[in-house]
Amino acid sequence: MDAITMNLLKEVADLDALPTGAYNLRANGKGAGRNTTANIDIVTKEDKPGIDIIIKPGTKKESVHIPVIISETGLKDLVYNDFYIGEDADVVIIAGCGIHNCGGSLSQHDGIHTFHVGKNAKLRYVEKHYGEGDGLGKQVMNPTTVVYLEEGAVMEMETTQIAGIDDTIRTTKGEIKAGGSLVVKEKIMTTGDQKAITNFEVDLNGEGSAANLISRSVAKDHSRQEFNSDIRGNAPCAGHSECDAIIMDQGWVGASPKLTAAHIDAALIHEAAIGKIAGEQLDKLMTLGLSREEAEEQIINGFLS
Amino acid sequence: MLEIKHLSYKVEDGSEILQDINLTIQERFVAITGPNGGGKSTLAKLIAGLYEPTEGQILFDGNDITHMSITERARLGISYAFQQPVRLKGLKVSDMLRLAAGKEKKNVDYCGYLSEVGLCAKDYINREINASLSGGELKRIEIAMALARSTQLTIFDEPEAGIDLWSFQNLIHVFEKMYEETRGSIMIISHQERILNIADRIIVLKDGHLAQSGSRDEVLPELLGTTKEACDILLGKMGGTK
Numbered sequence: 001m002d003a004i005t006m007n008l009l010k011e012v013a014d015l016d017a018l019p020t021g022a023y024n025l026r027a028n029g030k031g032a033g034r035n036t037t038a039n040i041d042i043v044t045k046e047d048k049p050g051i052d053i054i055i056k057p058g059t060k061k062e063s064v065h066i067p068v069i070i071s072e073t074g075l076k077d078l079v080y081n082d083f084y085i086g087e088d089a090d091v092v093i094i095a096g097c098g099i100h101n102c103g104g105s106l107s108q109h110d111g112i113h114t115f116h117v118g119k120n121a122k123l124r125y126v127e128k129h130y131g132e133g134d135g136l137g138k139q140v141m142n143p144t145t146v147v148y149l150e151e152g153a154v155m156e157m158e159t160t161q162i163a164g165i166d167d168t169i170r171t172t173k174g175e176i177k178a179g180g181s182l183v184v185k186e187k188i189m190t191t192g193d194q195k196a197i198t199n200f201e202v203d204l205n206g207e208g209s210a211a212n213l214i215s216r217s218v219a220k221d222h223s224r225q226e227f228n229s230d231i232r233g234n235a236p237c238a239g240h241s242e243c244d245a246i247i248m249d250q251g252w253v254g255a256s257p258k259l260t261a262a263h264i265d266a267a268l269i270h271e272a273a274i275g276k277i278a279g280e281q282l283d284k285l286m287t288l289g290l291s292r293e294e295a296e297e298q299i300i301n302g303f304l305s
Numbered sequence: 306m307l308e309i310k311h312l313s314y315k316v317e318d319g320s321e322i323l324q325d326i327n328l329t330i331q332e333r334f335v336a337i338t339g340p341n342g343g344g345k346s347t348l349a350k351l352i353a354g355l356y357e358p359t360e361g362q363i364l365f366d367g368n369d370i371t372h373m374s375i376t377e378r379a380r381l382g383i384s385y386a387f388q389q390p391v392r393l394k395g396l397k398v399s400d401m402l403r404l405a406a407g408k409e410k411k412n413v414d415y416c417g418y419l420s421e422v423g424l425c426a427k428d429y430i431n432r433e434i435n436a437s438l439s440g441g442e443l444k445r446i447e448i449a450m451a452l453a454r455s456t457q458l459t460i461f462d463e464p465e466a467g468i469d470l471w472s473f474q475n476l477i478h479v480f481e482k483m484y485e486e487t488r489g490s491i492m493i494i495s496h497q498e499r500i501l502n503i504a505d506r507i508i509v510l511k512d513g514h515l516a517q518s519g520s521r522d523e524v525l526p527e528l529l530g531t532t533k534e535a536c537d538i539l540l541g542k543m544g545g546t547k
Contacts (some may be wrong), residue, residue, distance in 0.1 A: 126513035284391040286375035288404050
């Protein structure tokens with residue numbers, strides 16, 4: 001692996017070398033390495049680009065890394081990854097996409113990830129998007145995540161986009177059966193002229209199902225962000241969404257939370273707050289000896305931690 | 306240590322919150338008291354740099370700090386524990402204590418600072434400074450941060466506010482210990498007799514003016530409505546001793 005690939009791997013998956021356990025590395029639109037285990041199989045799709053990741057029922061304490069690296073300028077990559085998590089499994093999946101674009105053309109990665117999480121299975125899914133480049137070409141990523149949770153299945157998704165992605169539309173859809181629970185934690189920071197749109201749609205279809213969407217974002221410079229969510233309670237369920245944004249410079253943030261209750265025992269809550277860093281927060285950190293810039297950095301790092 | 310010359314502070318509507326305050330403070334434990342709205346917190350904020358005076362001068366160890374930023378004053382050795390502590394989403398108690406202790410300090414004694422203020426480090430060190438903490442808990446963390454800074458001058462703005470009286474009795478020893486163990490000075494804005502009782506000097510601010518300033522023995526009896534003469538007469542009649 002070259003230095004650029006290594007650096008991108010470090011950024012998106014915190015890896016210094018190829019991971020242990022199951023993994024599939026995709027680089028510049030092609031497979032670049034794969035490992036399977038007794039419980040986790042990875043199969044290349046035949047009808048379209050992408051892979052199927054099949055995790056056997058009862059698999060515990062295993063992880064799958066599926067990083068995607070793009071270092072060729074002008075490459076547009078579209079990939080469909082389907083995940084089948086067996087009943088009672090308890091696993092971690094680490095995805096991430098890193099683009100290094102030093103040319104003048106647009107580089108784009110659109111990943112469509114579909115999760116079928118079996119009964120009482122537990123999944124932690126971590127994805128990180130990162131772009132870098134010294135050219136004029138844009139880095140674009142449009143991740144789509146579709147989640148089907150069976151009875152009692154639990155999925156926690158952490159998604160982070162802190163730097164370097166010029167345009168992004170991030171779509172997450174979920175359908176949750178009885179006793180299932182989906183938690184989504186999203187962290188976004190946009191700078192310069194970047195644009196980020198987040199769309200959440202979750203259907204709570206079974207008794208005791210739950211969804212918790214937590215979005216924290218920072219919009220700096222002239223960047224724009226949009227947050228749209230719709231939690232639909234179709235059964236006795238609990239839905240909560242929370243959108244907190246810090247706006248700086250000439251940033252722009254729009255939040256459109258929507259709740260739809262179609263059952264009398266659907267308990268749905270939305271919280272949204274957009275604002276600049278409070279003056280008293282800066283004052284407090286400055287009384288500890290930090291400069292204004294250091295104080296801002298601490299507040300943003302903490303907010304997005 | 307601290308010299309305040311003709312200090313005034315006017316707000317936008319023209320009302321004067323502080324008028325021509327003159328003070329020279331050498332004592333290591335000073336309590337500022339007086340009725341609400343008298344200008345106590347304003348004076349503290351002017352010293353810490355959160356407000357800039359409309360007139361006058363503040364000298365700290367001979368340095369003119371009147372127009373210095375909050376950061377510059379903090380780095381010179383002034384700490385300010387807020388009356389209403391600020392919440393900071395995402396920052397943890399450990400982060401704040403580490404920032405307070407300073408970059409150069411490698412091993413921060415989180416446990417020590419927190420147990421001083423009556424909090425169990427194990428339960429609090431990873432808590433976020435957010436709405437899940439009560440006002441009293443935030444207040445104790447605010448005091449722990451001042452301990453971690455351990456600067457030449459620490460200003461506490463009504464440390465008793467938001468803390469129940471029983472717990473506050475236990476917190477008094479924090480100030481006493483700070484007084485004994487550090488070489489720094491303490492300035493406390495307080496209405497608590499127990500605090501006034503351990504101060505070297507008491508300053509009374511009323512309606513933006515300096516109403517009284519002197520040693521504890523001079524000021525406290527008058528504040529409590531028990532002048533020395535009154536006490537002597539009372540003790541004499543009852544055959545007690547002073």
